[in-house]
Amino acid sequence: xxxxxxxxxxxxxxxxxxxxxxxLFPLTLLEVTHYERQVFEQDLRNKVAExxxxxxxxxxxxxxxxxxxxxAALPLAELQQLCRDYGLIPVALRCGDxxxxxxxxxxxxxxxxxxxxxxxxxxxxxxxxxxxVVANEPAAVSAEQAQPIPSANxxxxxxxxxxxxxxxxxxxxxxxxxxxxxxxxxxxxxxHIYGALRGRALAGVRGDTSARIFCQSLEAELISIAGNFxxxxxxxxxxxxxxxxxxxxxxxxxxxxxx
Amino acid sequence: xxxxxVVTSGKGGxxxxxxxxxxxxGLALRGHKTVVIDFDIGLRNLDIxxxxxxxxxxxxxxxxHGEATLRQxxxxxxxxxxxxxxxxxxxRDKDVLTEEGVEKVLNDLAADGFEYIICDSxxxxxxxxxxxxxxxxxxxxxANPEVSSVRDSDRILGILQSKSRRAERGERVEECLLxxxxxxxxxxxxxxxxxxxxxxxLATKLLGVIPESESVLKASNQGIPVIYDExxxxxxxxxxxxxxxxxxxxxxxxxVVEHKGLFQRLFGRGV
Numbered sequence: 256x257x258x259x260x261x262x263x264x265x266x267x268x269x270x271x272x273x274x275x276x277x278x279l280f281p282l283t284l285l286e287v288t289h290y291e292r293q294v295f296e297q298d299l300r301n302k303v304a305e306x307x308x309x310x311x312x313x314x315x316x317x318x319x320x321x322x323x324x325x326x327a328a329l330p331l332a333e334l335q336q337l338c339r340d341y342g343l344i345p346v347a348l349r350c351g352d353x354x355x356x357x358x359x360x361x362x363x364x365x366x367x368x369x370x371x372x373x374x375x376x377x378x379x380x381x382x383x384x385x386x387x388v389v390a391n392e393p394a395a396v397s398a399e400q401a402q403p404i405p406s407a408n409x410x411x412x413x414x415x416x417x418x419x420x421x422x423x424x425x426x427x428x429x430x431x432x433x434x435x436x437x438x439x440x441x442x443x444x445x446x447h448i449y450g451a452l453r454g455r456a457l458a459g460v461r462g463d464t465s466a467r468i469f470c471q472s473l474e475a476e477l478i479s480i481a482g483n484f485x486x487x488x489x490x491x492x493x494x495x496x497x498x499x500x501x502x503x504x505x506x507x508x509x510x511x512x513x514x
Numbered sequence: 515x516x517x518x519x520v521v522t523s524g525k526g527g528x529x530x531x532x533x534x535x536x537x538x539x540g541l542a543l544r545g546h547k548t549v550v551i552d553f554d555i556g557l558r559n560l561d562i563x564x565x566x567x568x569x570x571x572x573x574x575x576x577x578x579h580g581e582a583t584l585r586q587x588x589x590x591x592x593x594x595x596x597x598x599x600x601x602x603x604x605x606r607d608k609d610v611l612t613e614e615g616v617e618k619v620l621n622d623l624a625a626d627g628f629e630y631i632i633c634d635s636x637x638x639x640x641x642x643x644x645x646x647x648x649x650x651x652x653x654x655x656x657a658n659p660e661v662s663s664v665r666d667s668d669r670i671l672g673i674l675q676s677k678s679r680r681a682e683r684g685e686r687v688e689e690c691l692l693x694x695x696x697x698x699x700x701x702x703x704x705x706x707x708x709x710x711x712x713x714x715x716l717a718t719k720l721l722g723v724i725p726e727s728e729s730v731l732k733a734s735n736q737g738i739p740v741i742y743d744e745x746x747x748x749x750x751x752x753x754x755x756x757x758x759x760x761x762x763x764x765x766x767x768x769x770v771v772e773h774k775g776l777f778q779r780l781f782g783r784g785v
Contacts, residue, residue, distance in 0.1 A: 414717045416672025417665055433717060435668045453715075 281461075285315040285343065287322055290329055292337075299341045310342035316367055317359075319350040331358040408444070415440060415454070422460075436476060445469070451496075452478075458501075468501040469513060483508045516624035518631045520650035522674075524666030526637030528658045529694035532730055534634035535563045535739035536749070537654070540756030542597035543741075546629040549588065551619075552602035553646035554636035555611065561601040564591065565737025575603035578615035584622050593742070598628075608642040616645050639673060648679055652688040654721060658695045659707040664715055667691070671718065690721040692755060697726045698771045709769060722755030724748050725768040 287295075303310045315338065319329070335345050348359040349367040356366055407426030415421055415430060417437030422428075428442035433450035440446055441457045444466055448456070451472035459466030459481035466480050473494055476487050480503050490510070498513040521534045531554075538550035551574060552560035561567040566589045572582035577600070584600075591597035600619075603610070623631055635646035647653060653674050657667040674687045681687070693712055700706040709723055729746035733739060741756075743749040747768050754764045 413675065414671075416675065417668040419672045419676070435672075435715070437665060437669070438672075451714075 282346075283309075283313060283315045284318045284349075285338070285345070286318045286320065287329075287334070289322070290334060292333065295334065296337055299337060299343075303341055313343055314346045315343050316347045316349055317345045317364070319348070319355065322350070329355055331355060331364075332362055335362055335364070409442075414450070417454075433472075436474075442466070455479075457484075464503045469499075471498050471513075472496050473499045473510070478508070480508055485510075516620075516628050516631050517652060518620060518633065518650050519652045519654060520633040520635055520647045521654045521656060522635040522643060522647055522670055523637065523656040523663070524639060524643075524668075524670040525657070525663040528656050528663050529692075529724070529730075530637070530656050531559045531563050531634055532734065532740065533654065533656050533692060533694065533724075533752070534560060534632050536741040536752040537756055537759070538630070538632045539591075539594060539597060539739045540741050540752060541630050541632075541759070542591070542594040544756065544760065545596065547596045547598075547627055548630040548632065549598040549600060549623055549628050550632040550634060551600040552634050553611070553642055554634065555602045555606055555608045555642060556604065557636065558602040558604050560599065560634050561589075562737065563734055564599055564739060566591070566599055566601070567737075570601045573601045573603045574619070575606050575610050577619055578610065578612065584619065584626065593738075608636075608640070608645075611642065611645040613645070613648065617649060620649055639669060643670075644673075644677070647674055647687075648677075650674070650678060650687055651680070652690070654690055654692050655716075655718065656692045656694055657712065657716070659693055659697075659701070659709075659712055661707070664707065664712055668716060671716065689718050691716055691718045692721045692724065694724040695726045696723045696768070698769060702771055709766075720766070721758055722751055723766055723769055724751045724755070 317331075317334070317338075322329070331348070338345050345364060347365040347367045348356065359366060407424065408429065409421070409423035409426065410429045410431070411421060412431045414432040415434045415438045417435045420439040421430075421441070423442040423444065423446075425443050427444040427447065428440055429447045429449075430440065431449045434440055434448055434452050434454045434456065436453040438454035439457070440448075440454065441460050443459065443461045443463060446456050446458045446466075446468045448468075448470035450470070451474050452468075452470040453474045453476070455477040456468050456470070456475060457477075457479040458468045462481050464481040464483075468478055468480065473490060474496055475490060478485055478490070478501050480501065483503060483506075485508050492510075494510045494512060499510050500513050501508060501510050503509075519537075521530050521537070523530050531552075534550050538548045542548045550560065550564075552558050553574075554560070555575065561570055569589050572587035574587070576582040577584055577587045587600055589599045589601065591599060620631060633646045633650065636642040647670075655667050655671060657663045671689060674689060675681055678687050691712070693709060696709070697706055701708045709720065713720060725747045727740075727746055727748035729743050730740050730748050733743060733746075733749075740746055740749045741752045751768055754767060757764045
């Protein structure tokens with residue numbers, strides 16, 4: 256059954272009961288290196304003891320990219336059940352041979368294509384790190400076929416009024432007007448304001464310290480990059496009401512003029 | 515097809531009811547069948563400003579509840595023949611205003627041949643103000659040249675853009691700004707926000723600037739909307755605003771300090 260995504264559908268006479276939208280969601284990868292039932296279960300138990308809060312219906316993707324013997328018969332159903340017993344819910348599989356992929360499909364797991372993950376994996380020792388995974392727009396055929404991702408950047412052309420809040424998840428925010436006092440703009444990426452910034456701007460809200468804020472007139476109540484913020488009293492220096500960019504430099508939030 | 519215009523502000527006491535009375539009178543004087551509705555349930559003022567408080571038999575809420583017909587509740591203005599007033603209830607609560615109820619009244623008024631329906635909003639951003647702006651085609655946002663008023667107007671502009679019925683349909687409410695109680699002398703002294711400052715902050719088309727005037731209080735006490743006062747600067751400014759509303763190009767007056775001659779200073783009175 257083919258499903259039309261909203262961006263290509265003809266205007267519908269009545270409103271549809273659902274919409275398909277691209278999104279970016281942080282998801283944990285469970286990278287299996289080797290598997291033996293008792294050992295795996297013990298490892299799970301140890302992990303739960305370390306971080307019990309994480310193991311509450313947490314969705315995970317089973318990755319076999321680091322699996323030692325790819326061809327070996329990995330009892331996927333058993334692995335999946337063990338995970339569920341300990342509060343993890345395997346939702347998709349990545350890598351593995353055809354046989355494993357068939358098992359995954361019959362278990363109702365999705366198949367994630369390789370190489371579509373943002374290269375943000377921090378391989379800390381025993382900790383499973385969350386990774387951003389792109390959610391594909393499903394098409395008529397299986398999920399293995401890569402689909403074009405809708406841009407996560409948001410463009411707003413009207414002023415952002417007091418009391419309004421705009422969040423560009425997974426991308427940059429571009430505002431082609433001013434941001435009023437009492438308004439708030441946030442982005443996982445950069446924030447570009449082609450106007451005056453009189454409200455609050457928070458860039459890199461998921462921790463991206465390379466994010467920047469650009470505006471044509473700095474009159475902000477607060478600016479922040481990855482949690483490092485400055486209030487208007489700190490900003491009322493030589494760059495007040497000027498065209499600036501704000502970026503992290505040496506762990507401090509610094510303001511520099513835009514040419 | 516009736517045009518529904520809401521007169522709103524966010525902030526209280528900036529001149530919404532004064533403006534609703536003046537503008538609806540102005541439109542009626544220009545020959546357009548106009549009705550002005552008071553949405554301030556429980557704190558009704560429109561009837562006082564228009565000198566018909568003793569003629570209120572049935573009100574807006576009675577009509578919504580089917581206790582009276584529109585014909586019975588509408589009050590015909592004694593001065594201008596095209597003008598009608600639908601007063602608010604003084605004894606009920608704002609919650610009695612329902613979307614369906616308000617919609618029906620507006621549709622019935624349109625069917626009755628009214629060209630302009632002016633909705634006088636209460637202050638705030640709660641239910642009463644929301645009902646007044648929800649069905650609007652056009653919004654006159656009233657603000658004083660003062661920071662808290664401008665901030666509240668900004669807020670109400672945001673609500674108009676996102677929560678009105680037009681916004682829900684992906685259309686826009688036509689917004690314009692009316693700056694009231696403007697005092698060019700204080701602006702020149704730097705004590706008051708100027709027109710340019712307010713326009714920059716609100717980024718909204720300017721409908722008019724009404725200068726601070728003693729005639730406004732007089733008008734309210736007498737129950738004669740200030741637009742009837744030919745000598746009053748505020749009255750004249752409202753006349754200009756109505757003209758702009760009807761699509762005419764009119765220069766903004768009373769924006770700069772007037773230099774009075776000696777005679778005027780000795781014998782003239784502030785109007």
